Amino acid sequence: MAPKSRSYQISATPVIVFGHLLFIAVTTLVLVWLLKFREGLAFESANKFKIFNLHPLLMVIGFILMAGEAIMAYKSTPSRRDIQVQKAVHLTLQTIALGCGIFGIVVIFKFHNETNMPDMVTLHSWLGMITICLFGLQYLLGFFSYVFPGAESYSRAAYLPWHTFGGLLIFFLAICTAEMGLLQKFLSLFLIRSQEALIVNFIGLLLFLFAVAVALTVVLPRY
Numbered sequence: 001m002a003p004k005s006r007s008y009q010i011s012a013t014p015v016i017v018f019g020h021l022l023f024i025a026v027t028t029l030v031l032v033w034l035l036k037f038r039e040g041l042a043f044e045s046a047n048k049f050k051i052f053n054l055h056p057l058l059m060v061i062g063f064i065l066m067a068g069e070a071i072m073a074y075k076s077t078p079s080r081r082d083i084q085v086q087k088a089v090h091l092t093l094q095t096i097a098l099g100c101g102i103f104g105i106v107v108i109f110k111f112h113n114e115t116n117m118p119d120m121v122t123l124h125s126w127l128g129m130i131t132i133c134l135f136g137l138q139y140l141l142g143f144f145s146y147v148f149p150g151a152e153s154y155s156r157a158a159y160l161p162w163h164t165f166g167g168l169l170i171f172f173l174a175i176c177t178a179e180m181g182l183l184q185k186f187l188s189l190f191l192i193r194s195q196e197a198l199i200v201n202f203i204g205l206l207l208f209l210f211a212v213a214v215a216l217t218v219v220l221p222r223y
Contacts, residue, residue: 010220012075012222013075015217015220019068019069019210019214022206022209022210022213023065023068023069023210026060026061026206027065029199029203029206030056031057033196033200033203034056034057037195037199040053042054051111051114052111056182058100058101058104058107059100059101059104059128059178060207062097062099062101062103062104063097063100063101063132064207066096066097067097068213068214070089070094071167071168071217071218072213072218073089073090074086075217075222077089087147094139098135101132101135122184124177124180124181124184127173127176127180128181131173131174134166134170134173138166141159145159164218168214168215171211172211175207175211178204178207179204179208182200186201
């Protein structure tokens with residue numbers, strides 16, 4: 001019997017390239033939005049909106065995009081056969097993402113405190129806190145299982161599918177939270193038929209496509 005055609009199958013490589021391009025596109029749009037259309041960035045300023053603007057910068061670029069790149073690292077790292085190099089890249093990017101996520105939460109609490117606004121009143125804020133807490137828990141479980149002190153090989157193998165599933169679940173929760181945050185900002189600024197409205201909408205659209213690319217990278221073979 002002739003072997004079945006495999007022509008319909010694709011490798012993760014073109015999807016990884018697409019994901020990297022989306023990373024660049026989203027980063028560019030976020031910077032243009034915050035630096036050109038908003039008031040800029042600052043941790044200490046009389047203009048409190050400059051403080052707020054650090055939140056989307058850190059959560060979109062620092063948290064979501066870095067976390068997505070960390071998930072893709074096992075397929076995108078040039079060192080194809082050295083699992084330790086892939087693990088180091090994955091851990092480094094996840095550490096950066098966690099740090100940016102925590103700092104992003106600190107910034108938004110600082111903004112609310114200095115503008116006398118209540119904390120944790122929207123679904124966006126609830127999901128955001130859940131996301132960062134789950135991400136931190138996932139990070140600790142992964143670190144103690146695979147880095148130090150490291151679990152037994154059979155335990156690591158048994159936990160790996162759950163680690164992968166949990167990582168994707170948390171990543172998509174972060175995407176959903178970001179989309180809600182963009183919509184919340186869009187409505188609060190009354191952005192209608194303007195350049196800024198297009199930029200905010202395209203950030204949301206490209207974030208969704210980035211999430212799809214990350215998921216496909218996980219399920220597709222490297223070659």
